[in-house]
Amino acid sequence: MHMPVVETDVLVVGGGPAGLAFAIHYADMARRHNEDASQTVKIPDRVMVLEKASAAGNHTLSGAVINPSALRELLPDLDAKDFPFETAVVRDDTMIFTKDGAFELPFSPPYMSNKGNYVVMLGKLVRWLAEIAEKKNVQVFSGFSARELVFENGQLAGIRTGATGIDHQGNPMANYQPPTEVRAKLVILAEGPRGSLTRDLIKALDLAKGRNPQVYSLGVKELWEIPEGAFEKGRIVHSLGYPLGIDQFGGGFIYGVTKTLVAIGVVAGLDIADPSFDTQRALQIYKNHPFVSRIIKDGKLLRYGAKTIPEGGLFALPQLYHDKVMIVGDAAGFLAMPSLKGVDSSMRSGMLAARAACDALKANDASASRLSLYEKLFKASPIYKELYPVRNFRQAFKANLLLGAFQFGTQLVTGGRGLSASGRLTMAEDRAHCRPMRTSQAKASAAAGSCAAGFSVDKETAIFFSGTKHDEEQPSHIQVPSAAVCDECIRTYGGPCQHFCPAQVFEISADPKTGKKSLKLHPSNCVHCKTCDIRDPYGNVIWQTPYGGDGPEYENM
């Protein structure tokens, strides 16, 4: 069967906050320009957004507390009262958790103030943005995943969706459908953290040359329905300490979303030494902490999900553009770690890219040199102003939390330079930190403790609450290329994948006859967080998009 080819002017891969902010801003600017009769050169205005979730917002997950300023700029004609925010932040506590206790920090750490911010359900916000985009003639196609990049003469020419109707062995079945190739004048990669095409592009064009590697945390979150009065709407709590160890970067969060909805989550760095650390388990332990269990004791679990967070900051950003392509949002990594907020800066990056895109397509020149305007705009933008002073924040915490706090303290004093002479603390990839450290025989971290009791749910049940679903009849979208490396990993570290994956995609089981341990994949459990692609100590896991429409159904996470 021949492969259909379709064309558009601008193709956006990923319909999240960054991709949609790009699309809306681009559509607005192009329309304004094209309606101006004095402009003889028109801006090509066909914008297509591909979203792999079954509907916009279904793969979106965040805390979320957001700063509304980017949204106000994106949609100046709308009254901020009409934004789909749940509530303003009314109370903001930072606490230290011990095993049984909780102590409030007497001061709010710098960069963590949430005054003027709002608690949102990001999925709902994204759904709303997608509707606005469609009204502005942006073609949003949900349920289609971009599978591979298409290069032509060394330049990016577009993408291809995946073929469907293929059996486990890769053979076409009776219901085979060929991929569709989308060719565009300009491609915007807005895939979110560790996008698979962004990963491929950075590698193919060496866009991370001379930068720090991106580092990530994994956030797991549950949405609970609680009786009114159990937790204040608009109250947000960030906690440090238990159940995470002193050597771990991360913490917990509790956000009062509505009077009867509370979001509870744990965020932990994927650079932890312990190969058996399990973030989903850490969340279960967290929920049984007296401070948290009191909130949810008469509640009901509604949803579960997980997502990675790019935390490398300024020095981990790849080159943001190349010929006919720009990278926006979490796919690049604009999150300012100390304030824990990335939605606002992601959307801003999309809007900046939209300005560069208009300039380029008006001139019919989407070359890297023309698109470098995007970086210039970025350096003059509020995102840069936010990222620069904390440019070494996460790197400082790389080794351990206490030392990191000290280093970050010196950064505050030195305006972000810290104790590094060059002004840039360097670091290695996350996976590099999983290797020289403890082997599986070592003492497991706190999060490996018992969590059978109380409000815990095992992973299998948790996955059910993510609503994730995949066509079982398809080749695995998670590849483990080398069986030998996999065996070595099991021998050396006991198979960290079975722990770090928050959705039980990886199972290490022993053959009942020979006792030999081997890996079994359950790709249909996947919640698309891409932790495996990041944290596998040997880089022996490759995540690619499964069939479009597959994956979690977060709706309002």
Place this chain on the structure above:
Amino acid sequence: MGLKVISLMKQVPLFSQMRMGEDGLMDRTKAKSMINVDCCFGLEQGLQIKKYVPDAELIVVSMGPPSFDQSLRQAISLGFDRAILLSDRRLGGSDTFSTGLALATLLRSKILPADPHTPYIIFAGRQTSDGDTAHVPSQVAENLGIAQVTFAVSVDYAPAHLVVRRMIEGGHQTLKVPMPCVVSVAPTAIHVRRPSLAGAIKARQVSIEAYNLDQIGLDPASVGLNGSPTSVAKVVNITRNRPPVSMINGNTAEELAGNLAKTFDIAASLHAAAAPEAVSAPGAAETPRQDRFPRKDFRNGASGIFTWAEVVATELALSSIEILNPARKLADELKTTVTSVLIGDHVAGLAPRLIAHGADEVIVVEDSRLKEYSILPFTSVIEQIVKERHPEISLFGATTSGRELAPRLGSRLGAGVTADCTILKVGEFVQPSSKTIWSPCLEAIRPTYGESKLATIVGFRCPQMATARPGTFEASQPDLSRQGKITPFVPQLNDSLFAVEILSTERKEAGDEGLFSASVIVTGGRPCGELDDFKLIKELVEALEEKGISAAWGATRQAVDHGYAPYSRQIGQTGKTVRPKLYIAVAISGAIQHVSGMKESGRIIAINQDRQSHMFNCADYGVVGDYLQTLPALIRRVKSGFTFGLKA
């Protein structure tokens, strides 16, 4: 012009999101909608024809509100060329009879070639998840006067005809079907493809052709609430609260199996336990008797209860024996007689058995061409008999044959059919619109909306027709001393009735379709694969089958993932959803993914070594023990006659 291939499609609400409104009607407005699952198989089968006939025109056709636009566009994104919607408020409340009529009228007036000999194919799904009747494909075929095959599992195309393999009771049949024809496709055929992006782009641009009744020239009086021969008299919720699990005690496997058997004996038979009579139908007695309206008898002289006695190979189908039980009760209450229609080749010898089970008369039709059931001649034969005898009620077993024969016959006779009933009784219907109490009428009661509701359906045209779900009614004890009349009947049979050629009939082969029809499903978890490769699971199924109980085996996703069973056997959220009378879960942890695919089963037995297993929370009976020991003991019990209270 190339071959026209039409797929009929319905958009249905997602059950999980449906709520019953204050008025007792389903509120579909808040539920997300999707293409009915079975219809997806019909769509795919249409798309497959394109491989044989590249210039075939693929047309998707639906009837419903404008919101069906969404699903029609989805069909376009899969590769359909045209999308057509029949939409008219006056169609609201149409039953399957009216729906079949309306769709056929639309097809004839707007879509089908004018020359009646030009071949075309109409595909449909087996049934819809909200209506659940499987009637419409048969009724469309009847209204168009063309051949049909239902429950198709595979379709091969040859110019001028199709070779279709269909499910039949206990096996498969391969048919050579001339075109034009209607083929309804079972959900075990080829899975529907994913839309391509190019298709989705096209779907946004295409315009949906919409027609109303006036445009297709159909009299509004013949459809909708007033035109439909049946109406929904009442819908009640079925609340099924599973009582807490009873754990079976015992020190040895033998003791456990024995005590389990004893518990079942004490709990009486499953028939009694799961019989729908046990479901209270609130409202039944609450309706105030509106005596101010006059009672009217709509039967117009029709009298007597007909049943179709289905012959499978050379035996009477059990379902045909079963329906004699309610037929007898209805006849006694209406002070009339039961007449069974027995069609086949050399089948007269089966007639006394029908009499022993309650028939007063057996009309025997024998012809060598009627050896195997086939829809066109059988419809014609029964039509001829009905026209001579004018029965008031006509009952069929809801088998793969009965479920196509009854609706086709209904459409021919202008009578309504209620599908898959679990309760049949005499009642009356107060119709405020006509200020009339219709009495007596057949109250045909059936589970609907995924077994969550019980709907009472009544009709006012004779014969009042219904199909009865096999296994619901208990076969009565035969009374060999009963006397009855055996009357031969010679029908008119012209050659065109035999246009569909039966190429082969295979019975007693275990397909995965068995999972949908089995009374007992035995499902094993991963340990069953690791420890004995499902040997004991399969042995238990075989032992039950030997005792005449339809049984099938299933597997959990874990077992399937590890290669111990094919995906087609997977039960659970991402596999099949099953509702057998008895579900035996062996070495299954009870993960929510699995439970959501079997929790509606009649009775559930959990066998697990781990006392803490969640499976016990979902079961009626729990056995803590190693299945390698308990199953052999249970198999021995079954071999010596214990069938969990189920009757062969």
